[in-house]
Amino acid sequence: MASLDSPQVFVFEATEDERDAADDLAANVRRLGVSTPFVVGSIHGMRLAAQLDPAVPPITPPPGASTHFATELGSRIRRSGADAVVAVGGGRVLDVAKLAAARAGLTVIAVPTQLSHDGICSPVAVVPDESGLTQSLGAIAPRFVYFSMPTLKRAPVESVRAGLGDLMANPLALRDWALAAGRGLATIDQPAWDLSARSFEIVQGYLTGDAAEVAGDPAFLRHLADALVLSGMSMILSGTSRPASGGEHEVSHAIDAIFGGRAHHGAQVAFGCIISVALYGEDHAAFRRQLERVGLPSHPRQLSLSATDTVRVLLEAPETRPGRFTIIEDADLDETKAHELVASIWGT
Numbered sequence: 001m002a003s004l005d006s007p008q009v010f011v012f013e014a015t016e017d018e019r020d021a022a023d024d025l026a027a028n029v030r031r032l033g034v035s036t037p038f039v040v041g042s043i044h045g046m047r048l049a050a051q052l053d054p055a056v057p058p059i060t061p062p063p064g065a066s067t068h069f070a071t072e073l074g075s076r077i078r079r080s081g082a083d084a085v086v087a088v089g090g091g092r093v094l095d096v097a098k099l100a101a102a103r104a105g106l107t108v109i110a111v112p113t114q115l116s117h118d119g120i121c122s123p124v125a126v127v128p129d130e131s132g133l134t135q136s137l138g139a140i141a142p143r144f145v146y147f148s149m150p151t152l153k154r155a156p157v158e159s160v161r162a163g164l165g166d167l168m169a170n171p172l173a174l175r176d177w178a179l180a181a182g183r184g185l186a187t188i189d190q191p192a193w194d195l196s197a198r199s200f201e202i203v204q205g206y207l208t209g210d211a212a213e214v215a216g217d218p219a220f221l222r223h224l225a226d227a228l229v230l231s232g233m234s235m236i237l238s239g240t241s242r243p244a245s246g247g248e249h250e251v252s253h254a255i256d257a258i259f260g261g262r263a264h265h266g267a268q269v270a271f272g273c274i275i276s277v278a279l280y281g282e283d284h285a286a287f288r289r290q291l292e293r294v295g296l297p298s299h300p301r302q303l304s305l306s307a308t309d310t311v312r313v314l315l316e317a318p319e320t321r322p323g324r325f326t327i328i329e330d331a332d333l334d335e336t337k338a339h340e341l342v343a344s345i346w347g348t
């Protein structure tokens with residue numbers, strides 16, 4: 001078991017002005033003893049990074065930046081003489097920066113501009129390889145996470161919905177973990193389990209209505225940020241993504257692998273939860289209504305998937321995480337069974 005090296009979390013909410021947050025971020029980075037950061041940022045994130053004093057001009061990873069790009073960036077960071085990496089942006093930027101920083105042997109200060117998934121402070125980086133296939137790679141979890149409320153309040157509501165969707169996976173991922181442990185295929189790490197369960201509880205009360213109604217509410221954003229950090233910590237603690245990733249994540253990974261992704265990771269994961277809920281024999285209709293209320297996809301067509309596409313996704317799902325046993329592997333679906341499952345959930 002890896003020791004818990006919890007990231008230090010900073011939250012800026014003193015004013016509504018992102019420029020004040022940019023000043024505060026720069027002051028905090030200096031206070032951490034970082035004198036020449038290497039800045040990896042999205043175009044959006046550059047406003048927040050504006051007051052940093054980087055070693056070299058900031059880098060914006062291009063769309064679809066691959067593991068190869070991250071490796072090259074790592075060498076570049078090393079050569080720059082920077083003493084830390086500050087990553088300012090959405091999940092893609094954070095993941096590329098985590099991977100590059102690990103390559104360069106530097107700590108990462110993560111500054112998410114969206115609360116769309118629990119990779120914010122996880123030790124996993126999801127980055128496509130050269131062929132465009134998404135890879136989940138071990139990286140170093142950020143030592144510091146900085147949340148700028150003025151920035152997060154302006155993030156698209158879809159990102160907030162996705163963040164909630166990613167957390168909806170946790171109870172199911174825990175069930176899958178227990179299922180695997182029952183077969184002697186995994187070992188439960190209780191403290192990590194508890195963190196994952198807690199992270200879901202923090203947001204549970206927000207899953208009864210449209211996320212758009214709370215997306216600009218600082219109290220909600222604090223809760224969502226806390227939950228995503230805790231969920232990431234459950235993965236740091238257990239040294240595996242198991243506490244926050246089960247069969248529903250395999251469904252999302254399969255959508256990425258076959259169709260190149262159809263929505264935010266967290267939205268696809270929420271859709272994957274429907275499959276797990278159905279396979280566990282629970283009320284999938286009620287679960288789908290809950291997704292509808294929050295504003296997450298509850299039908300394959302919302303991800304532009306036909307029934308046949310969905311069957312393909314289900315058959316491909318176990319291949320995305322070989323060696324991981326979840327309710328999907330347990331169901332041992334063949335084409336006929338997958339068709340029946342899809343029809344039983346959404347009709348023919």
Ligand SMILES: [Zn+2]
Pocket residue numbers: 117118166244245249265266269
């Ligand atoms: Zn996830």
